[in-house]
Amino acid sequence: MKRRQFLQTLPQNRFLARFLTRAGGLASLGTWIGGLGASPARAAGEAPPCNCGDCPSCHSAQAGQTPAIAFYYGSRIPLDDLRAFDWVVLEPEHALKQDPEVVKNLAPRTLALAYVSLGEVRPDRPYYNDIPKAWLPGDNPAWGSRVIDQTAAGWPQFLQQRIIGPLWQAGFRAFFLDTLDSYQFLAKTDAERKRQATALQSTLRGLIAAFPGIRLLPNRGFELMDATLAKATLAVAAESLYRGWNATSKQFVEVSEPDRQWLLARxxxxxxxxxxxxVAIDYVPPEQRPLARETAGKIAAAGLIPWVADPALESLGVGTVELVPRRVLLLHSCQNGDSPELLNQSAHLYGAMPLEYLGLVPEYRYVGAPAITEPLAGRYAGVVLWADRSDVPDATDRLLARARAEGIPLAILGQVDPSVLTAFGLRVGQDALPGPLAVQRQPGTPNGEIVPLVAAANAFRLDAGPGSQVWLRATAADGQTMDGAAITPWGGYALGNFAVFNLPGDSGTRWSVDPIAFFRAALRVTDAPMPDITTRTGRRVFFVHFDGDGWVNACDRPGSPLACEVLVTEYLEKYRTPTLGSIIVAEVSHEGLYPALADQGQKWARRMFALPHVEAGSHTWSHPFDWVAASDDHNRGTPTKALPYGNYLPVPNYTFSTETEVVGARNYIQNKLCPPGKPCDMLLWPGDCNPPNKAVALAYKVGMRNINGGGATITRSEPTLSRVWPMGIPKGRDFQVYAACSNEETYTHNWTGPYFGFERAIETYQMTDSPRRLKALDVYFHPYIVTKQAGAMSLHKVWQWAIRQTTHPIFGKQYSDSVLAWRQATVAALLDGGWRLRGTPALRQWRVGEHTARPDLERCSAIAGHTTHAGMRYVHATSDQAILRVGGQSPLPYLIDANADIIRFETMPGGGWTLEFAGHVPLQANLTLPPGWRVQTGPAVQVQLGTGTARIDSRDTRAALRILPKA
Structure with a gap:
């Protein structure tokens, strides 16, 4: 097709194929979009030419992968998920509103590109009214936009100063340039077209001169390209190579062969x-994921980089990689869903932990929140409705229906109106069943922790419907049945007591279904690898942390030494494992509660923080027992409540202040108690451990991480997963990290006895490690535990037990960082098989089911080894990005486990690799060593060879090895 002939088709094929984003009506990506900076002239899998060494292109090149691009124009931007891609084109007004530092926060792996329209402008753009109307002589009625005269004398300067300049100041260095050939609306002759094109070409050169280092991604503009522009161009884009969208008829269409060949030629x-x-961008319905994969494969086979998504570019589509969704919409009944009230919702108490174990990130959302408009497919692994009230708003009904239509699995638990179930094809009766009811677990289904009691008043006839597998069924006296828990063709449900059963006498709870098996089946969880925080380099994570309570309490022993002295001399200086210690300023300050003991308290605090294996933390200034109430009292000007200690400690002459509790306490500890250079950058939440959003936000703002709340208290006498809390809870835009396990208060009935009760924490540690590894090993206590001899002995017993286990010791801050990293980590499926795993240095442990084939190390990248435990295979990544492929019989040696992090992993010319470790205790590591391979180490490292294995031991916490083939 000749160029002139093609241009005659533009009103139908190009301009009518452009669309508007729903939010704000912004002019969106042009019909022929595109381009990632990988050169099709290179072999498949190669990265584009770039020599900077630090951009996403270079990172991808080093990993041997073609950079992956995504376009996302919606207003609710999934920033964490977009880190799976190398380049992301965003609508900048949406992006900067959500995160003013979006460019910085996506870097260094992901390059953010700002959408900019050069050929048209809509009236809703903030700069529209400042453009002289003489510059806008034409319009595009299909989209309500005005066409810009590229020959207007002031247009290049306006573009630089009013459009590109502010985005440059916001951090953008790369720009997707849309509507580059809209001047065709104005130019009716060849001479006019040439004049417009020449002016636009000059404008682009002006951008390159005005903004050194700028990178461009033009939408089409084939005729504009020259050597000067090419040097600043990442790629050139177009859309609809195989499948497109007809904006007039609102229909998906197949692209004709002549149009496709014309594009391929360009x-x-x-x-x-x-x-x-x-880069070719094609369009398919969000619910047709297999078609999107097929289309992306065709585009890649044509030597182009694909992006296949919905026409509004508001979904996470399929490209060079396909995101494996980890987010789950967790719908709950708490109207103030980002507040401390969320803590008591069943969705959080019971639903979050099993989801997290499966690698899924709960995204909490109130059932009455405004409707979600963008597609769910590709972004969410599932939708879970766990309502504590039976009323479900219409918006949620529509959300559930939309999820089902898009093929998103659903799980429904808790109190649900029967009308919700009838919408999913379940047959529901109107009347209560006559008692008594007999509940039975159906053959061939997983065991729960209890077979629940169900009152007749709470039961109704319910048939799970064809294609369902019933897990729990209640049978009435007249033979009618209620299928109370089932896996269905659209997901699964477990209603009321069929999910979690409250034991009689308010004596606890039990799961009626196996929650992990239920969510795995209902949400169709795949075998894709997932990040893991319980394990590090193949060994269970172990850390110690304590709150500051009772630092200057007297011990019940001869001489009445203070708890701080006993803790430092008999524990911290004896057990040299990484420990997070904290102080309450009110307990050690001369202006605090115990001025006579302040010198002693400060002395032992300085001695503690001088220990290299103790990191400094703050347990606040006045230990708020109820921070929300204390803040409310302060804001109302009312005195502290006397219940029974008040909302915070009664510090003389102290006025409660969140700033003082967070920043003031941190500064006091860091400046007066820590040795020079040691920061106090951990905040250990006090009291009910349910701080308000503003306290959590302030901690992050001043560079502090946080921990406390949650935990785990599962024991042999209470063997229930309902006693195991999730990793943490969202607080506004931030995240409160929970302790991995609970402290002695739980085991000693709030320190009323038995005082040796903390030794039962060992049961918790064991039961959260097998049959599933649910939690890190966290020895968590208060200093006052040593004031009672029984308590002191229990702490010795627990600590000694912990250090005898095969663990990977870390600091509390490392654990907190790993939780945040876990929430951001991404898994993406490669078009050619395998997965691309992206994390941070805080998290490089991944896991798959033990039944999954072993990693094929010859086809993997940045994978040092693997080990198995409790049904899982833990895979050790050595970089922020790793490629995992499984299968095959790799003859290479690999790392089984270690008690230190891998800080260097390099292959050597001629075979073999270098491995360097850094940890906090003397190094231990285990390797497989096939015949003919050998280990080369330094003098401080010992190697003990076994049958096909090598045990590494060192007196140092750091060591380097060379794994060499037979000479």
Missing amino acids: FGELRSRYRLAG
Whole structure:
């Protein structure tokens, strides 16, 4: 097709294929979008040419992967998920509103590109009224936009100062340039077209001169490209190579063969002349995920980089990689869903932990929240409704229906109106069943912790319907049945007591179904690898942390030494494991509660923080027992409540202040108690451990991490997963990290006895490690535990037990960082098989089911080894990005486990690799060593060879090894 002939089709094929984003009506990506900076002239899998060494292109090149691009124009931007991609084109007004530092927060792995329209402008753009109307002589009625005269004398300067300049100041260095050939609306002759194109070409050169280092991603503009522009161009884009969208008829269409060949020819010209890559963006319905994968595969086979998504570019589509969704919409009944009230919702208490174990990130959402408009497919692994009230708003009904239509699995638990179930095809009766009821677990289904009692008043006839597997069924006296828990073709449900049963006498709770098996089946959880925080380099994570309570309490022993002295001399200086210690300022300050003991308290605090294996933490200034109430009292000007200690400690002349509790306490500890250079950058939440959002936000703002709340108290006498809390809870835009396990208060009935009760924490540690590893090993206590001899002995017993286990010791801050990293980590499926795993240095442990084939190390990247435990295979990544492929019989040696992090992993010329570790205790590591391989180490490292294995021991916490083939 000749160029003129093609241009005659533009009103139908190009301009009508452009669309508007729903939020704000912004002019969106042009019909022929595109391009990632990988050169199709190169072999498949190669990265585009770039020499900076630090951009996402270079990172991908080093990993041997073609950079992956995504376009996302919606207003609710999934920033964490977008880290799975190398380049992301965003609508900047949406992006900067959500996160003013979006460019910085996506870096260094992901390059953010700002959408900019050069050929048209809509009236809703903030700069529209400042553009002289003489510059806008034409319009595009299909989209309500005005066409810009590229020859207008002031347009290049306006573009630089009013459009690109502010985005440059916001951090953007790369720009997707849309509507580059809209001047065709104005130009009716060849001469006019040439004049417009020449002016636009000059405008683009002006951008390059005005903004050194700028990178461009033009939408089409094939005729504009020259050598100067090519140097600043990442790629050139176009859309609808195989499948497109007709905006007039609102229909998905197949692209004709002539149009496809014309586009391929244009891409080929740029490839051969300038070595520029092409990216093709195609459109398919969000619910047709298999078709999206098929189309992406065809685009890749044509030598282009694909992006296949919905026409509004508000979904996470399929490209060079396909995100494996980890987010789960967790719908709950708490109207103030980002407040401390969320803590008591069943969705949080019971639903979050099993989801997290499966690698899924709960995204809490109130059932009455405004409707979600963007597609769910590709972004969410599932939707879970766990309501504590039976009323479900219409918006949630529509959300559930939309999820089902898009193929998103659903799980429904708790109190639900029967009308919700009938919408999913379940047959529901109107009347209560006559008692008594007999509940039975159906054959071939997983065991729960209890077979629940169900009152007749709470039961009704319910048939799970065809294609369902019933897990729990209640049978009435007249033979009618209620299928109370089942896996269905659309997901699964467990209603009321069929999910969690409250034991009689308010004596606890039990799961009626196996929650992990239930969510795995209902949400169709795959075998894709997931990040893990319980394990590090193949060994269970172990850390110690304590709150500051009772630092200057007297011990019940001869001489009445203070708890701080006993704790430092008999524990911290004896057990040299990484420990997070904290102080309450009110307990050690001369202006605090115990001025006569302040010198002693400060002396032992300084001695403690001088220990290299103790990191400094704050347990606040006045230990708020109820921070929300204390803040409310202060804001109302009312005195502290006397219940029974008040909302915070009664510090003389102290006025409660969140600033003092967070920043003031941190500064006091860091400046007066820590040795020079040691920061106090951990905040250990006090009291009910349910701080308000503003306290959590302030901690992050001043660079502090946080921990406390949650935990785990599962024991042999209470063997229930309902006693195991999730990793933490959202507080506004931030996240409160829970302790992995609970402290002695739980085991000693709030320190009323038995005082040796803390030794039962060992039961918790064991039961959260097998049959599933649910939690890190966290020895967590208060200093006052040593004031009673029984308590002191229990702490010795627990600590000694912990250090005898095969663990990976870390600091509390490392654990807190790993939780945050876990929430951001991404898993993406590669078009050619395998997965691309992205995390941070805080988290490089991944896991798959033990039944999954072993990693094929010859086809993996940045994978040092693996080990198995409790049904899982733990895979050790050595970089922020790793490629995992499984299967095959790799003859290579690999790392089984270690008690230290891998800080260097390099292959050597001629075979073999270098491995360097850094930890906090003397190094231990285990390797497989096939015949003919050997280990080369330094003098401080001992190697003990076994049958096909090597045990590494060192007196130092750091060590380097060389694994070499037979000479």
